[in-house]
Amino acid sequence: MDKNMASRGGVVRVLILTAVLVSCVSASKPPKSKVVRCAVCRSLVNELRTAILEVDPRKTIEVGSYRIEADGKQKLSSVKYAGSEIHMMDTMETVCQSMKDYAQARHKETRKLEAIKLVENGNMNPRMMEYDMVQDPDLNKGLEFHCEAIIEEHEDDIVKFFKENGGSSLPDLQEEFCGEVTSLCRGVKDEL
Template sequence: MATLHHSLVFLLAIFYAAPSNPQKINIQELKCLVCQKTVDEMEKEIEKVDPGKKVDVGTYRLDHKGNQAQRKVELRRSEVFLTDLMETVCNKMDDYVRVRSKTSGKLMVIPLIINGAMNPDLGGYDIIQDGDLNKSLKFYCENLVEEFEDGIIKAFSSESAKDLDIRICSEHAKLCNMNLTEDYEFEANDEL
């Protein structure tokens, strides 16, 4: 029922808020934006998990001294948790739309629904229609997590996981062309 509701709201928003003329989109830029939103969504889900929850990782084989090479890590930083998260995170892209800022003309990917209600900032953007009802956002996300799974897990596994959007989207996947300064200016200007 909630999915039907989201679909109806989405369709209404498309028909009433979308400009009548189709706009060209730079696919590389769109893939970069999807990558950044995927990292954001993963970070949100990881933050929901208690950092005090630990799991044993390592091998169950005995070394030459009869010891097991295991250690405890945060559940939310474990490979198993991150792999499970990557299997579902792209479903969140169903709630995002492509837009252009009415003031700057900048391409963005924003959530259509926030906390169960229509995004209150949607009026500041022109929704960009496409033939697939924004299913390409989910498609690009799925391709990203499939192709770069090992790098994503490695980045998120780190206890000092910082600047993950840059590490994953720019350095590892090479989808975005940005450095640390550009990224922080980008985020500061695009807060919703």
């Protein structure tokens, strides 16, 4: 009986050691939601940049104070609408609804997780063949949720960032905003 107890104690120690090792290994990997938030951030930047580029660059709006000066006039100035604070606020109200048209996919060559648009200009995304779709138990509703959370947490950052950097290239915008401004992609490994 003592021999049997000793072997059980050894088995228990091995199981505990295994559990500790497994928890250490899984703790070193970023959680799936962090990787997804990074992918959503990159897609959000794409959507916001597209919204800015779609506006007629000649369109302007008057901004200024509602205060009336001593001479009875308001102090107003004209600014470009594209990328303005008003434009960004209007766009942020609806941009996350576009995430319904996105799905999680892994690029076949780089193995990088991305949130890709399924339909572009009324047709299936021609780049779909470059990706393996990732099964999402939430049926991609998580993409919209993450988008809304990013906007809620970084609303002021978004307005300021696009006001200052709206004309930059998409990869530069994604890297700067998702990596530096929000840190959503900083240190994220693309493996699930």
